Amino acid sequence: MAWPPSPKLSSSPTALLAAPTALLLLVLGACKEERPAAQTPVPVRIQRITVESTTESRAYTGVVRARYETDLGFRVAGKIIQRLVDIGDRIEKDQVLARLDPTDFRLAVQSSEAELGAARSSLAQAVADERRYAKLLAGGWVSQAAFDQKRAAADEARGRMERAERALGVARNQLDYTELRANEAGVITALLVEVGQVIAAGQLAMQLARPSEREVVVAIPESRLDDAHAVATVDLWADGSRRYQAKLRELSPQADPVTRTFQARFTIEAADDAVALGMSATVRLVREDGRTVMRLPLGAVFSDGRGPAVWVVSADGRGLRRTPVDVIEFHQNEVLIAGGLNDGDRVVSLGAQLLDEHASVRVVAEQAARK
Numbered sequence: 001m002a003w004p005p006s007p008k009l010s011s012s013p014t015a016l017l018a019a020p021t022a023l024l025l026l027v028l029g030a031c032k033e034e035r036p037a038a039q040t041p042v043p044v045r046i047q048r049i050t051v052e053s054t055t056e057s058r059a060y061t062g063v064v065r066a067r068y069e070t071d072l073g074f075r076v077a078g079k080i081i082q083r084l085v086d087i088g089d090r091i092e093k094d095q096v097l098a099r100l101d102p103t104d105f106r107l108a109v110q111s112s113e114a115e116l117g118a119a120r121s122s123l124a125q126a127v128a129d130e131r132r133y134a135k136l137l138a139g140g141w142v143s144q145a146a147f148d149q150k151r152a153a154a155d156e157a158r159g160r161m162e163r164a165e166r167a168l169g170v171a172r173n174q175l176d177y178t179e180l181r182a183n184e185a186g187v188i189t190a191l192l193v194e195v196g197q198v199i200a201a202g203q204l205a206m207q208l209a210r211p212s213e214r215e216v217v218v219a220i221p222e223s224r225l226d227d228a229h230a231v232a233t234v235d236l237w238a239d240g241s242r243r244y245q246a247k248l249r250e251l252s253p254q255a256d257p258v259t260r261t262f263q264a265r266f267t268i269e270a271a272d273d274a275v276a277l278g279m280s281a282t283v284r285l286v287r288e289d290g291r292t293v294m295r296l297p298l299g300a301v302f303s304d305g306r307g308p309a310v311w312v313v314s315a316d317g318r319g320l321r322r323t324p325v326d327v328i329e330f331h332q333n334e335v336l337i338a339g340g341l342n343d344g345d346r347v348v349s350l351g352a353q354l355l356d357e358h359a360s361v362r363v364v365a366e367q368a369a370r371k
Helices: 013-031 103-139 144-176 222-229
Strands: 042-048 052-072 078-083 096-100 179-181 186-191 206-221 231-236 243-251 261-268 280-297 308-313 320-324 326-330 334-339 346-348 361-367
Touching (some): 052 222, 206 222, 206 243, 222 280
Parallel strands (some): 042 361
Antiparallel strands (some): 042 346, 052 206
């Protein structure tokens, strides 16, 4: 069997030069760098850093009350025959609010007056006898013992006279007490008696509030007692647009046995007619803790394995600089930063985790600093 003839290599010099040249061009073409396409700037939103002092704010719900509230009642027992006021009435000082049946008290006054008249007659007789016996004693007609007896009778008559005068004063006072009068001008906030009711001496009949000074009463838990001494403001539920400055006037030294909270009373400064008694209100207590922080949205902070950081936009608004930050707290929508940034720095506020140091950016919006 015959084998096919082997191909013959050309021995031409031109062919020998052409082969290496083609191979070199092929290698150079493969090693040639491709120029990257121009990078499109990434649109970003930024926020300018503002350094501020940290504050802690808490709110407590309370009720508007008058600073001075008086429980009124009759100083004697009896049957109510007249009530002259209703809840909400504005009254003046010494105004009559209610009356008791005065019949028995008038009789007591008349009886005391009769006792006083009898005591005056007895005193006059005793004094006359004392004077006569003094003259008889001087003439030697009566003994010293007889004169001493008349003098003792006169002293006793003087004592009965004074006792009768005081008894008449008490009877007249009790007659006056059948009229319940206001000790100060104010507003009736409660009525606990009605006409025809028989009440005891000192029984609560009505409540009087002096609206000249109004305050909000709130309950503070024992773990937050320090809040009571913070800066206080009051917001009315009826009109949330109105805010009043307030000042702590009283903090109970003892916790309520049921709720285990401490009652605090905040005086409303410059309270106007819009602040009505019984309104619901919110006391806001703001306390500074002395730290300086910066607030940023949650989307401004990222972590690449080297700790938390943010992107600071360069002065020309195109480049980025990775800046490590010291994070204090994470809140629902924001993060508090203690260091690493300067006042006035411009920071990417959204999508920081999608950027890198080589990215070119374009500022499209600037947010106001968060408060």
